[in-house]
Every structure is written in structure tokens, then in C-alpha cells.
Amino acid sequence: MAEVIAIEGGHKLNGTVVVSGAKNATVALIPATVLADGPVTIYGVPEISDVDALGVLLKELNCNVALEEDTLIIDPTHLENISLVSEAVDKLRASYYLMGALLGKCKKVTMRAPGGCFLGPRPIDLHIKGFEALGATVEFVNGCHVIEAKELKGATIYLDFASVGATINIMLAAVKATGRTIIENAAKEPEIIDVVNLLTKMGANIRGAGTDTITIDGVESLHGCDHEIIPDRIEAGTFLVIAAAAGEKVIVQNVIPQHLEAVTSKLREMGTKMEIVGDSIIVYGGLDNLVATDIRTQIYPGFATDLQQPLTTLLTQASGCSQVVETIYPERFKHCDELNKMGANIEKCDSMAYIHGSTPLTGTSVQATDLRCGAALVVAALIANGVTEIGNVYHIDRGYSNIDQKLISLGARITRREID
Ligand code: EPZ
Numbered sequence: 020m021a022e023v024i025a026i027e028g029g030h031k032l033n034g035t036v037v038v039s040g041a042k043n044a045t046v047a048l049i050p051a052t053v054l055a056d057g058p059v060t061i062y063g064v065p066e067i068s069d070v071d072a073l074g075v076l077l078k079e080l081n082c083n084v085a086l087e088e089d090t091l092i093i094d095p096t097h098l099e100n101i102s103l104v105s106e107a108v109d110k111l112r113a114s115y116y117l118m119g120a121l122l123g124k125c126k127k128v129t130m131r132a133p134g135g136c137f138l139g140p141r142p143i144d145l146h147i148k149g150f151e152a153l154g155a156t157v158e159f160v161n162g163c164h165v166i167e168a169k170e171l172k173g174a175t176i177y178l179d180f181a182s183v184g185a186t187i188n189i190m191l192a193a194v195k196a197t198g199r200t201i202i203e204n205a206a207k208e209p210e211i212i213d214v215v216n217l218l219t220k221m222g223a224n225i226r227g228a229g230t231d232t233i234t235i236d237g238v239e240s241l242h243g244c245d246h247e248i249i250p251d252r253i254e255a256g257t258f259l260v261i262a263a264a265a266g267e268k269v270i271v272q273n274v275i276p277q278h279l280e281a282v283t284s285k286l287r288e289m290g291t292k293m294e295i296v297g298d299s300i301i302v303y304g305g306l307d308n309l310v311a312t313d314i315r316t317q318i319y320p321g322f323a324t325d326l327q328q329p330l331t332t333l334l335t336q337a338s339g340c341s342q343v344v345e346t347i348y349p350e351r352f353k354h355c356d357e358l359n360k361m362g363a364n365i366e367k368c369d370s371m372a373y374i375h376g377s378t379p380l381t382g383t384s385v386q387a388t389d390l391r392c393g394a395a396l397v398v399a400a401l402i403a404n405g406v407t408e409i410g411n412v413y414h415i416d417r418g419y420s421n422i423d424q425k426l427i428s429l430g431a432r433i434t435r436r437e438i439d
Pocket of ligand 1: 042043044046112113140141142143144145146147180181182183184185206253324347348390391418
């Protein structure tokens with residue numbers, strides 16, 4: 020059954036929201052655990068459907084998976100490296116991290132092509148190039164990647180693009196390879212550092228995470244360990260935008276302020292007042308006097324592509340013309356069509372969008388086309404006149420745990436119902 024959420028706009032938000040564990044770290048950490056020879060305990064796991072999908076895949080691999088609230092214990096001791104062809108692979112793009120992990124552990128993996136949000140073409144050529152550089156052969160047979168290596172040997176790999184997924188996947192394949200692997204032009208996102216922290220606790224030998232050159236010296240075996248996931252900087256950034264748009268005084272708690280510098284500086288540029296106090300950010304919201312501002316998405320530590328969509332909604336309330344340049348996913352603008360249905364005035368042009376504000380938004384029926392489009396529509400619904408119904412809400416549940424409850428506790432009026 021599909022679900023929709025209905026949000027009645029115009030209610031001011033106040034109070035504290037606690038940010039959950041980072042989705043884009045979690046979906047890499049869980050596959051990484053199969054590299055260990057014993058149980059791995061992960062704390063701070065967010066309640067999102069991507070975690071459930073990965074749990075299904077690990078159980079297919081005969082791993083023991085136990086989830087107690089936000090603590091996940093995975094025991095890969097009796098791993099069986101079967102071909103991964105179930106529809107669980109299709110539910111999320113990050114299932115591809117099992118390629119690197121199973122190649123690294125078993126020197127063989129067979130897996131159907133991954134699924135995930137449609138943001139334009141999402142090739143995995145850089146992942147494959149990395150696996151081949153380590154000595155694997157990669158074939159695409161009946162919709163599956165068949166990847167195997169007699170021996171995995173360290174290599175120097177240059178990434179044409181600082182891909183988050185490729186950086187992590189190559190690391191997972193290299194941690195037990197013979198000799199030294201150097202990844203040049205590596206991605207520097209905080210989630211990569213979190214995965215390296217887990218692998219290091221498991222006994223891996225990795226240096227340079229967070230810089231554009233990561234050095235991995237292969238080790239014989241990796242053991243179990245405990246790990247706590249970093250807070251989700253994209254969920255945190257989304258709530259900063261929600262608070263700026265619909266809040267009076269909202270405290271966003273459990274953040275690492277350094278991870279949010281690009282979005283907090285943009286919000287200040289627009290005129291939103293904020294205070295950083297330890298691991299919390301206090302936002303004094305309101306739409307008066309917001310100033311049109313330009314955004315250009317970049318790899319970390321630049322402005323995150325995942326926050327371009329929610330921030331675009333806020334830009335519809337700023338006086339003047341704002342320009343959004345999307346350098347990571349040039350087609351990541353489906354939210355603009357839905358926002359225009361609510362009264363926004365956004366023109367799309369190639370990998371750019373021009374937002375002419377400020378325009379009042381009116382509640383209507385809209386569709387979440389992807390995870391962060393759904394977030395952008397939640398921001399819009401909270402400030403629109405009347406009730407907005409958001410369909411395909413499963414996209415939102417993939418990356419925002421308990422978003423209804425979190426918003427209701429801040430004073431939002433939200434209901435969720437099933438539809439045929
Ligand atoms: C990760 O996706 C995130 N997903 C994305 O978040 C995020 O938007 C993206 O990084 C950029 O920050 C997860 O971590 C699960 P990339 P990923 O590889 O790894 C091109 C969300 O909303 N590319 O850095 O897939 C690719 O086409 C999601 O939480 C290749 O050309 O991103 C894209 O243009 C959406 N070949 C660019 O690089 C490859 O082999 C960025 O991709 C790989 C990528």
C-alpha cells in the first residue's frame with residue numbers, strides 16, 4: 020500500500036529536534052561489517068527503510084542480524100556468498116557497497132544492478148575501474164555484475180571524479196588486498212571518515228581519510244568491533260531549512276557544526292539568524308526579509324547537492340532571483356515542477372534553476388520523486404496556505420527517520436494515510 024502525508028501549513032514550529040545517525044554512513048557501514056570475522060555492533064542506527072533493505076540482504080548472505088532500537092549487531096561468521104539478485108538490491112543504490120565488501124572478503128561477488136533515486140544517470144564505472152585495478156575481472160551477465168579475482172593486489176587508482184561511492188567501494192575491496200592501495204582524488208565527505216573509523220577498529224590499516232589521497236595497506240584479517248555512527252548532516256541541514264522557513268525558535272540537536280558550515284553560511288547570507296551552542300544549532304526562523312542568494316553544489320566541504328532541493332524551497336520565499344547551479348547531478352531538479360504546482364516561480368535551464376521570489380505557496384497534491392525532493396516538499400507544505408498532500412512518501416522514509424513524529428513534536432500538523 021502506498022502512503023501519503025498531509026501537512027497543514029502555517030503553524031509555527033518551536034522546540035528541539037534530535038538528529039539521527041547519518042544515512043549515507045549507515046548504508047556503507049552495514050555492508051562493511053561482512054569483512055569482519057566476528058560480530059560487529061553499530062550504535063546510533065537511524066530508523067530508515069534503507070537499513071531494513073540492507074538487513075534483508077545480509078540475512079540472504081547468512082549473516083546474523085539483530086536490531087534493538089538503534090543498536091544493530093551483525094555477525095558475518097557464517098557468511099555464505101550467494102548471488103544477490105533479490106529485489107532488496109533494487110531498493111537502494113548503496114547495496115552496491117556489498118560488491119566491494121564481498122570482493123574484499125571472498126574475492127568474488129555476483130550482484131544485480133543497484134536501484135536508488137533517479138537523479139539522472141548514476142553509473143558505477145569508477146567503482147568497476149577500481150576493482151579491475153586491484154586485479155578483479157568484471158563481467159555483466161543477465162543483469163548482474165560478476166566480479167572475481169584470483170588475488171587482490173594493491174594499486175594506485177585515480178578517480179576521474181571524487182565519487183563518494185567509488186571511494187568507499189574501492190576501500191572495502193582493498194583493505195585485505197596484498198600490498199598498498201592509493202586512491203587519488205578521493206572523496207572527502209565525513210561519511211567516508213566514519214567508514215574508515217569502523218574499518219580501522221576492525222584492524223584495517225588506512226591513512227588519509229578526509230583528504231584527497233587515501234592510502235590502504237592490506238591486512239590478513241579483520242575482527243569484530245563496536246562503532247557509533249556520526250550524526251546525519253543532511254537530515255540536520257534539512258531541519259535547519261525547515262526551522263528557517265517555519266520555525267520561531269527551533270533547536271537542532273546532535274550535530275557536528277563543522278559538517279554544516281556550507282549550509283549555515285548560506286542561511287546566514289539569506290538573513291536567517293542562528294546560534295551554534297556545542298552540538299546544537301538554535302535557529303530563529305521567519306520568512307520576512309529573506310534575501311535571494313545563489314547556490315552552487317560542490318563535493319564536500321562545498322554546498323551539498325542533497326541540500327540543494329530543500330533550500331530551493333526556502334529560496335522561493337526570498338525577495339529577488341536566486342540561481343542554483345547543480346554540478347553533481349545536473350538533472351536533480353524534479354522538485355521544481357512540484358513546487359511550481361504550489362505557486363513557486365522556478366525556471367529550469369540545463370543544470371541550473373532560477374528561483375523568482377518571493378511567491379506565496381498554496382497547498383495542493385504533489386509527488387515526492389526522490390528522497391530530497393520529498394524533503395523540499397515538506398518544507399513547502401509547512402509554510403503553504405492550506406493542506407498539502409505529498410505522495411510517494413516512501414522516498415522520504417528512506418532517509419528521514421520518524422519525520423512525522425519529529426515535526427509533530429515541533430508543532431506541525433501532519434497526518435499519514437494509506438491509499439490504493
Ligand atoms: C552519494 O551518492 C550519496 N548517496 C548521495 O546522496 C549524494 O548525493 C552523493 O554521494 C554526492 O554527495 C549515498 O551515500 C548512499 P557519487 P553516490 O558517486 O556515491 C558520478 C541522498 O539523497 N559518478 O559521489 O552515488 C555520478 O554520476 C543521496 O542521500 C560517475 O560518473 O555519489 C554523479 O554525477 C542522493 N561514475 C557524481 O559522480 C561512478 O562510478 C557523484 O556521484 C560514480 C559516480
